[in-house]
Amino acid sequence: MALRTGDHGQAATNGLKEKVLTLDTMNPCVRKVEYAVRGPIVLRALELEQELRQGVKKPFTEVIRANIGDAQAMGQTPITFLRQVLALCVHPDLLNSPDFPDDAKRRAERILQACGGHSLGAYSISSGTQLIREDVARYIERRDGGIPADPNNIFLSTGASDAIVTLLKLLVAGEGRTRTGVLIPIPQYPLYSAALAELSAVQVDYYLDEERAWALDVAELRRALLQARDHCRPRALCIINPGNPTGQVQTRECIEAVIRFAFEEGLFLLADEVLAGAPAGRGRRAAARAPVTHPAVARPPVQVYQDNVYAEGSQFHSFKKVLTEMGPPYAARQELASFHSVSKGYMGECGFRGGYVELVNMDAAVQQQMQKLRSVRLCPPTPGQVLLDVAVSPPAPSDPSFAQFQAEKRAVLAELAAKAKLTEQVFNETPGIRCNPVQGAMYSFPRVQLPPRAVQRAQELGLAPDMFFCLRLLEETGICVVPGSGFGQREGTYHFRMTILPPMEKLRPLLETLSQFHAKFTREYS
Amino acid sequence: MALRTGDHGQAATNGLKEKVLTLDTMNPCVRKVEYAVRGPIVLRALELEQELRQGVKKPFTEVIRANIGDAQAMGQTPITFLRQVLALCVHPDLLNSPDFPDDAKRRAERILQACGGHSLGAYSISSGTQLIREDVARYIERRDGGIPADPNNIFLSTGASDAIVTLLKLLVAGEGRTRTGVLIPIPQYPLYSAALAELSAVQVDYYLDEERAWALDVAELRRALLQARDHCRPRALCIINPGNPTGQVQTRECIEAVIRFAFEEGLFLLADEVLAGAPAGRGRRAAARAPVTHPAVARPPVQVYQDNVYAEGSQFHSFKKVLTEMGPPYAARQELASFHSVSKGYMGECGFRGGYVELVNMDAAVQQQMQKLRSVRLCPPTPGQVLLDVAVSPPAPSDPSFAQFQAEKRAVLAELAAKAKLTEQVFNETPGIRCNPVQGAMYSFPRVQLPPRAVQRAQELGLAPDMFFCLRLLEETGICVVPGSGFGQREGTYHFRMTILPPMEKLRPLLETLSQFHAKFTREYS
Structure with missing residues (x-):
């Protein structure tokens, strides 16, 4: 029935048909795509988590995913006001609930008025x-x-x-x-x-x-x-x-x-x-004079962070x-x-x-x-x-949600600033690791010295040297960071990207474990 | 300062610099992209809405967007259970609220357990x-x-x-x-x-x-x-x-x-x-025997529609x-x-x-x-x-939300079925319009006869004939439909796509207006 007596028709007859879409026939540009942040090291981290759940014995009790800037996965709590407004928009019956502040309701009503059919379920332009x-x-x-x-x-x-x-x-x-x-x-x-x-x-x-x-x-x-x-x-x-x-x-x-x-x-x-x-x-300019009254939220330092930038x-x-x-x-x-x-x-x-x-x-x-x-x-x-x-x-200073919003936001930013500082400090105290100041954002990108024998061993395994280091780190400590080779770096230098997002009580031991692992790794290959 | 003394450096000096990104230099594949569903006719509909809001006098009082399959924009009410579960996931404080049924809470808890940090704010894999x-x-x-x-x-x-x-x-x-x-x-x-x-x-x-x-x-x-x-x-x-x-x-x-x-x-x-x-x-198999008890929802006909398919x-x-x-x-x-x-x-x-x-x-x-x-x-x-x-x-038949969910769903599907039938019927009663049965989905794609003089006039204006028809329809009636040329059609045939989504009380007059307009348009160009 085939129009051409070429490969297709022949293969169909003898049942040895090739797939239409294979590595050889697929879009060659897509094949060239690489994305280290979710690459092989993260797939291995997923496997390790699975093994831990199945009771397999490991030298660690949990995998810490410091590979991706995903604050809430690391335990950061959502800002209440954002979620209140969204919940009201999703389920407008809640506009009659006494459990939501008036400013959240006004916001939700204003947004819904601007939506097709007054619903988030309609397309926007x-x-x-x-x-x-x-x-x-x-x-x-x-x-x-x-x-x-x-x-x-x-x-x-x-x-x-x-x-x-x-x-x-x-x-x-x-x-x-x-x-x-x-x-x-x-x-x-x-x-x-x-x-x-x-x-x-x-x-x-x-x-x-x-x-x-x-x-x-x-x-x-x-x-x-x-x-x-x-x-x-x-x-x-x-x-x-x-x-x-x-x-x-x-x-x-x-x-x-x-x-x-x-x-x-x-x-x-x-x-x-x-x-x-x-x-x-x-809200920002007014923040300094607004009292932080919400009892459930720890009062952050008075310093006002500009955006995500905390270095002096x-x-x-x-x-x-x-x-x-x-x-x-x-x-x-x-x-x-x-x-x-x-x-x-x-x-x-x-x-x-x-x-x-x-x-x-x-x-x-x-x-x-x-x-x-x-x-x-x-x-x-x-x-x-x-x-x-x-x-x-x-929320503006006159809004009922202002104080809580400011308190929650400043608590997050204050903790990020403290974690940025701690990360830089611990890394720079570690021989063989050097870390530039984390001036903003949520990542550190320290440089690591890897001994020549480790570089050679990695090459034998067909791995980038920092990939080899990061994989060993993951297997032995459960810490998941991304090798610098996934981001690009000067030839002969090695780095990894680590987020500063784990909660403080986990970040400190994590940094120490990482330093100790680097020392051990360096000894092993010296 | 430029490295080359070509156009760039020269232009910078005399201030007559060309833009980097112009129609001539941009991605030629992107230029070839067309998307009729949100094309020029929809942009004109937006302008008309704006004009109506500004009090400009028109032969109609509202623009009816029958161009896009956007049910909620046309007034369809979201299914309560879907929105309840989502609101609970967005704002988990609501898990303590007595206003949500237990099955919605169980669902939300189950989903949140599967999310990073138990939050929708984390990336999923x-x-x-x-x-x-x-x-x-x-x-x-x-x-x-x-x-x-x-x-x-x-x-x-x-x-x-x-x-x-x-x-x-x-x-x-x-x-x-x-x-x-x-x-x-x-x-x-x-x-x-x-x-x-x-x-x-x-x-x-x-x-x-x-x-x-x-x-x-x-x-x-x-x-x-x-x-x-x-x-x-x-x-x-x-x-x-x-x-x-x-x-x-x-x-x-x-x-x-x-x-x-x-x-x-x-x-x-x-x-x-x-x-x-x-x-x-x-839930479906059980639907026929489950009582529809929710008082706020009109009881739909007993017929059970399979999915979105309503034609016998x-x-x-x-x-x-x-x-x-x-x-x-x-x-x-x-x-x-x-x-x-x-x-x-x-x-x-x-x-x-x-x-x-x-x-x-x-x-x-x-x-x-x-x-x-x-x-x-x-x-x-x-x-x-x-x-x-x-x-x-x-929801399963044993769940508290089952009856309301079924009632709401069947009401939507019953109305869609009635609107599909009405659309086909009115179009086929109109001389010069012929419409195949709307067997499923939410669109009709009737064929319209356009008089040769209208086709000629459209060509003079540089428009596809059905685009000309649809633009005139929009300007004179406020009804926004998409010309068949945006979807492709056999040479020499003309169509438009119209959703069957407007509420029944609007759909009937809309169909009649459309039929009358076609008759008038045909007379005008005969």
């Missing part, structure tokens, strides 16, 4: 609910000291990853030597390398300077660009600030230099500001603000996309997949194309939109 | 929460009369669209004449054409037979395949059952013939069964079941992916973006590649996962 985009715009204006933000330039997304991939997708064109190149930092968050592989775009690496606390150096950007122009057409520059996995916060001077560079070289800027966390917004002397500057304040020609011309999410910061609401991108100076016709492209996927999930709305417009 | 995939597998087994389903072959997704695009992405390879071709029905749901354009795969059209109620004919599949082999390598066949936009339900004989064809020709089968709706599951003599058959029952060589060899979502059916929970795909006979190494690819996007939104879980395992 593809760029996200108009009201929520307006709230995001007002938040950005507050963050940036009054610089205007237009809701029409804001697209809500399914986590930040979704928006980042959309922007990269728009930018990819050309073939061979005219193929789009995209500059990304090394070390990087591997979403970038994965998306570029999938899109068959050219990844152009620029190295952050570990010796200067992962600073970004324009001379290095220029080197990377110049070399790349031999084999591709570089058209975009990605910056991750605060850094992932590196945890550094870029200075204002650095951001200005990057913007000048991008402008002069004709590069579209992608600013991944996900780890800046959500701001205190209108560090401050988060948004690319949008710096760009605008630089004035002409940059302010009105330089193209920029800035990404945010509700997964990180004090909210830690990863599972809801809420996020947004703000577009600055994008060509209007391209922006319409983006609108069209987004519409094919209908809309970002509405619950993530709701959480984003609450995160960008937290 | 990339393929979706293990417990929920197990529940989906058990549902599939019930649906298919006991044929086994393996949770490891089930991937939860962000709506069905997400999973469909993932599968297409895996399948795309080759260049020029070896480029992957994918057979899709015409008319089709435009996600398919959009995704194929974006992936630069070759769209291979096969036509459904309007004269035989949009039946699928293997001879036509063969014609399409044969012609396509001249210029590409066809590797996959998409079937939409129940049909979107066409609303037909394929017979078992037809499905068997399609499976034989795919097997013989070496095609991966993609079965879009989204519109089958969620099944009654374990029509029955939904899953591809998985038919494939398995066909035995060797098909059962153990034919590759199949079957897609579902919580957006349609009696749930209508579009905004939550819940869905799943079941993979049958996929190569194990490719399935690992899919797992890896999915992990880059971290996880599907957890609230959609929760709703999916409840939809696939509704």
Whole structure:
């Protein structure tokens, strides 16, 4: 019955039919994708958890997943007000319940009014609910000291990853030597390398300077660009600030230099500001004078953390603000996309997949194309939109939920700051481990010395040396961290990424166990 | 400062810099994407709504969006039990509330136990929460009369669209004449054409037979395949059952013939069964004897609808079941992916973006590649996962929520059935409109005769004739439907897709208005 007497018909007859979709016939770009954060080491961690549940004897009693920035999985409690508003939106019968504060109810009613059929079950428009985009715009204006933000330039997304991939997708064109190149930092968050592989775009690496606390150096950007122009057409520059996995916060001077560079070289800027966390917004300035009265929440130190940035002397500057304040020609011309999410910061609401991108100076016709492209996927999930709305417009000092909200938020940020400090300190007291200050965000990326015999042993096993180290660490201690090779690092250096998210009572022993393991590993291979 | 003294450096100096990203330089595949369901007609509908709000005088008082299958936007009430369980998961303090039934609480506790940190705010594993995939597998087994389903072959997704695009992405390879071709029905749901354009795969059209109620004919599949082999390598066949936009339900004989064809020709089968709706599951068989006691819900007719299929003599058959029952060589060899979502059916929970795909006979190494690819996007939104879980395992007859759940569900399905019948009837009473039976799903796709002068006028305006008709309809009546040209149709025929979702009291006048408008339009251009 086959139309051609080729392989298919023949195989069908003798029953030895090959599969249609095999490693050899599948999309070769997808094969090239790698994603270390959920790679082989995490699959092994899952197996170990399974074995522990089955009663298999191990040198540890639990697997600690310090591989992924998933605060609530590590025990961080959700912020009550966010969940109250969302529960009211999900099940509006609760609007009659005396157990919810009035401001949560007003919020929920306001959001539901803006939904189709007054229900989260309706699609929103593809760029996200108009009201929520307006709230995001007002938040950005507050963050940036009054610089205007237009809701029409804001697209809500399914986590930040979704928006980042959309922007990269728009930018990819050309073939061979005219193929789009995209500059990304090394070390990087591997979403970038994965998306570029999938899109068959050219990844152009620029190295952050570990010796200067992962600073970004324009001379290095220029080197990377110049070399790349031999084999591709570089058209975009990605910056991750605060850094992932590196945890550094870029200075204002650095951001200005990057913007000048991008402008002069004709590069579209992608600013991944996900780890800046959500701001205190209108509530923040008032926080210092508002009493913390909620009895159930421990009173945090009085210090007010800006966003997710806790190192002294560090401050988060948004690319949008710096760009605008630089004035002409940059302010009105330089193209920029800035990404945010509700997964990180004090909210830690990863599972809801809420996020947004703000577009600055994008060509209007391209922006319409983006609108069209987004519409094919209908809309970002509405619950993530709701959480984003609450995160960008937290309770005001006059609201009944203000005190509890502030207390919960500050408790989370105070603990993160303490954990950042502890992590840096313990690592730097360990011979053979060196850790830059964790200035913001939730990751540390310490450098580890591995003895030459360990490197050789890893090579015999076909493993990256830091993968070998991390696998041994996991098998012997239950601690799951991600090898630096999954993020990229200078040749001959070895790192791992560890979140600072485990609760304090687990983090301290974890750090000590890790240090001891490194010492033992070093002795073993010396 | 520029490294090259080319355009960039020069332009920077004189301030006449071009944008990096323009229509000319952007991804050409993205430019080719079209998505009629949210295309220009919907943008115009949004503008009209805005104008009405501003008090602009129109020949109508509201815009009725019959363009998109968005039940709750059209006033359908969410199923109480689904929302109760989700509210409890979002805000677990409610587990102490006396206002929630015990079975909803048990469900929520069970789901939270399966979440990282017992919170929806944690990421799930990339393929979706293990417990929920197990529940989906058990549902599939019930649906298919006991044929086994393996949770490891089930991937939860962000709506069905997400999973469909993932599968297409895996399948795309080759260049020029070896480029992957994918057979899709015409008319089709435009996600398919959009995704194929974006992936630069070759769209291979096969036509459904309007004269035989949009039946699928293997001879036509063969014609399409044969012609396509001249210029590409066809590797996959998409079937939409129940049909979107066409609303037909394929017979078992037809499905068997399609499976034989795919097997013989070496095609991966993609079965879009989204519109089958969620099944009654374990509760269904018992439904007839269970009393409907909830006073707030009108008692529906006793007839039990299977899923979303209401035409007499029509029955939904899953591809998985038919494939398995066909035995060797098909059962153990034919590759199949079957897609579902919580957006349609009696749930209508579009905004939550819940869905799943079941993979049958996929190569194990490719399935690992899919797992890896999915992990880059971290996880599907957890609230959609929760709703999916409840939809696939509704309350059992012994549960306190059973009676209300059944009553609400049957009320929705009974109304859909009545609206399907009314739609078909009114259209077929209208001269110049002909509508096949709406056997299932929520769409009608009537054929309209357009007078030659109207066709000519449309061409002068650079519009597809049915786009011209639909735009005029919108401007004069406020009724928003999607032109058939957005879905594909035989040359020289004209259609529109209209959902049957508006509430009965609006649907009847809407249908009559539409008929009258068609008569007027025909007179005007005769």
